[in-house]
Amino acid sequence: MPFDDVVFPLNASGASPNAQGNNSDSHEQVMGDGTIESEVPDETDGVSRRAARYRGRRPQRRATEAFTTADPVDPVEPRPVAAPESDSDSLSDTVIAVETAGEAAPVLDNADAPDSAEQPDALLGLVLSPSGTEELGSTPQPAVVYATPVVSPDALVSPTADVFAPADISAKEDPAPPTRSIQRPEHITNVDRSRERALRIAHNPILLETRGLSKRYGGVVAANDVNLDIREGSFYGFVGPNGAGKTTTLSMITGLLKPSSGTVSILERNMWDDSLSAKRLVGALPDRLRLFDRLTGAQLLFYAGILHGLDSAVVNQRAAELSVALGLENALNRLVSDYSAGMQKKIALAAAMIHTPRILVLDEPFESIDPVSAATVTDMLETFVEGGGSVLISSHSIDLIQRVCDHVAIIVDGNVVSSGTVEEVRDGISLEERFTMLTGTEVATEGLEWLHGFSG
Amino acid sequence: MVARILRLKLRALGNSFRVSRKGFGAFLIWTLLGVILAGATVWAGLNTDLRIVSDFPELITIAGSAILALALVIPLFMRSSNLDPRQFTLFPVSKTAVAWGLGLSGFLSIPALLLVIGLAGYLVFWRENSEALLIAGAGAVLMLVAAVISASFSRGLALYAFNSSRARDFLNVVAAVFLISLLPVVFVLFTVDWSSDGGEVLNNVSDSLGWTPFGAALSAPLEFIAGNQQDAYLKVGIVGGYAIVLALLWRILVQAMMTHISRPPRTGIARSGMGWFDRVAATPAGVIGARSLTYWMRDPRYRVPMAILPFVPFAMMIPLAVATMPWNYVSLVPLPVLCLLLSWSVHNDVALDSTAIWLHVSSATRGIDDRRGRLLPVLLLGAPLAVVGTIVTLLFFGDWSALPSVIGISCGVLLVGSGVSSVISVLFPYAATRPGDSPFVQPQFSGSPAVLAQLSSLVITLALIFPAGYFAVLGLLQDPVYHLWALGIAVGTGLIVFALGLWGGGRLFDRRATELLAFTEMVD
DSSP: OOOTTOOOEEOTTOOOSOSOOOHHHHHHHHHHSTTGGGOOOOTTTHHHHHHHHHHHHHHHHHHHHHHHSSSOOOTTSOEEOSOSSOOGGGGGGOEEOOEETTBOOOOEEGGGOOOTTTOGGGGGEEEOOOSOOSTTTTOOOOOOEEEOOOOOHHHHHOTTOOOOOGGGOOTTTOOOOOOSEEOOOTTSOHHHHHHHHHHHTTTSOEEEEEEEEEEEETTEEEEEEEEEEEETTOEEEEEOOTTSSHHHHHHHHTTSSOOSEEEEEETTEETTTSHHHHHHTEEEEOSSOOOOTTSBHHHHHHHHHHHTTOOHHHHHHHHHHHHHHTTOTTTTTSBGGGSOHHHHHHHHHHHHHTTOOSEEEEESTTTTOOHHHHHHHHHHHHHHHHTTOEEEEEOSOHHHHHHHOSEEEEEETTEEEEEEEHHHHHTTSOHHHHHHHHHTGGGGGTTOHHHHOTTO | OHHHHHHHHHHHHHHTTOTTSTTHHHHHHHHHHHHHHHHHHHHHHHOTTOOHHHHOHHHHHHHHHHHHHHHHHGGGGOOOOTTOGGGGTTSSOOHHHHHHHHHHHTTSSHHHHHHHHHHHHHHHTTTTOHHHHHHHHHHHHHHHHHHHHHHHHHHHHHHHTSOSHHHHHHHHHHHHHHHHHHHHHHHHHHHSOHHHHHHHHHHHHHHHHHTSHHHHHHHHHHHHHTTOHHHHHHHHHHHHHHHHHHHHHHHHHHHHHHHOOOOOOOOOOOOOSOGGGGSSOSSHHHHHHHHHHHHHHHOHHHHHHHHHTTHHHHHHHHHHHHTTOOHHHHTTSHHHHHHHHHHHTTTTHHHHHGGGGHHHHHTTOOHHHHHHHHHHHHHHHHHHHHHHHHHHHHHHHOOGGGHHHHHHHHHHHHHHHHHHHHHHHHHSOOOOOOTTSOTTSOOSOOOSOHHHHHHHHHHHHHHHHHHHHHHHHHHHHTOTTHHHHHHHHHHHHHHHHHHHHHHHHHHHHHHHHHHHHHHHHHHO
């Protein structure tokens, strides 16, 4: 379904504006956008109230900006993505058309839009597709308008309410050209951003490439011929059942485990021939390996930074900013061994990020992290990929992968059985259903009839 | 309530004979050993040919003292928490009743029952003299009471006061140091000429022990038959007083245990600043050195061996002195041994880091930086040790012409040992105590060749320093000019081995980094 030229009426009384929304996505949208449930739509003032609420979240994000981009920019301001051959005039083609309850929408020129938090109307619409790319020639493209509706209370209480889900734009149907700039209003959910990202990065250069990566322990094959291509700016999910070879594969990618055969290269640098420069580009968070936990948090961060070849002044500044971003600033002078499991995960995450890697390889980063911190970390990682970095995470939480990742690979018994954008992999059904299909775990419930037969 | 506790204890006693119980084998061996000892006492008492009382009265006093002393010390290290007074806190029962119940239940234990048998055998010695038998009986009963209560008391004290893992480690260190300091006593015992002055030694020892609460009980009847009736009654009084004091202490301890909760281990002690990290260069080798220093000071797995280390060479001096080596030569021994042990202490450094070593692997830390950093604490401690130790050694030795040898050998041992350790720790890592475990805990995994690594690093170091040592000995015995030779050879060998060790260890680390990580994952 082409979304080109479609202008969705925004309607405060809550009639569902779009029938194409996928129910599971709409649910996620509500959940992902934490503030939506408390929202009281108000034709005149609701938007600015919402804007005020989002403004309250911003200082937290600002701290994460500093290390992902060379120059700290306000996240809401348009800022160039590290995409090749950026075209500077593209912004002027961007037009938002928003229609609110019978009244003609203000038409905004995106380039003129100031901080959207200050300009309530700007929150109502987001234009992501500027004109003219090399691939599609110079024909001006119609603007794609992603409008997020103001959800009415009715829509919230009714579980069947169709909420507009921009996530349904799939790459196949709309091969949108890579964009030059993005604007990231806060009320767009993770899902929206990840789907949109999948389209945007489709032509980015490949950052990490594995070819025929295999690991055999005697007769046991832990990973078999794993071929992954991770593009710049990609948020890549890696899922599989327990013991499928996720950790083995990620260990080989980060250079912690020598593969039996196959190669890993990051920006053309081979992990095993040129391991110093390859490892400098990787930030690793292994699962279930210890930290030097007799050090304090501050010492551990300093240690990791210096080992990665940073200057001590840089390390100190970044350590301070990272600890604020991750909420660890009060724990820095305590021993890491006294941290809770979640805090240890966070300090390890900070240690993985401190040297500004190009790709973060995170094995189960959200295990034992509380939901608020998980949201902060997700936020940081999204900011990181927007800045052109890539993230490869493994997780047991399919829901999380579907929500935040643009690409996903499913590994079963050491073999990658499916990979691609999330839309390609799930192919019409939810990712969880696809995952269950591919891993064949449904079969396992046979033979447990006695468990269900307690009626008598 | 008292009867209930006693029934509980009786059942526990019965259950300790269940074959399927964990630790039954060890229990059986110790019990059999005790039975044999107790039986031997009875046999000795019944066997009229053995005139123990008339010929070796001292042995009785010494054995009795040993039993009471062990009853006080051993329970400190047995931390079984069965029938702990704290278990009765929630029941409506007075603390006195708990103290009585648990105190009496102590009689229903294997050691107490064996002691009863042994004391019965001891009483047989006195069957011919009814008055002495009476005093012996009173002493034996009081001794039994004292032994049982002191065992309860020490066990409770261990559970109450030495509860935290840090306090337990402290206790273990004290015990280790104590055992090492017992070595001289053992050597003295071995060197006494028992045929001529053995009796006199025993006499002196038992005379002094007889007036302590430990030895008084069993020496009272000896005093009686020797004609010192007053002393005999006094000694019985001493044991009785000891038992009463113990009983009072036990009552107070029960009260304390039931009304106080132990403070949770203090976590989250804030430490300001970066510690050693502020004092080193901000380079990989520098921070690895700072991290090693921090670990040496904070991690009990480094700290405890370091606390014991200084006592080892002094214990080694004893046999040499006993072997009639002149004291001033013996004084040359501790310094090189300390240097050797210090440099040897890093021979399994990588395994001690456990899987945390991944950070070095994933940051592509150069092996030589890793090796250099880890040797920083050794050199930082070793350099002042060599200098100060040389001065102290020569003060004792008395001949300052040996200065080049002493400082040369100690520096050489330090450098050679460091070089060898830095290769061995990469080449033959073996399962080490895991981070966070007590240093007295054995590693879970023991399939790797610990002995090979330990011995090979020591033997190689000694072999490499041997030429220098040979010249040092020549300098001591023949011509002081060889001392200079010793200095040159020791320092030369040391520097070469140190450099080669760093370089080789670094190369090996670079090549084997992932294998080392896989090894630590396996043994973790």
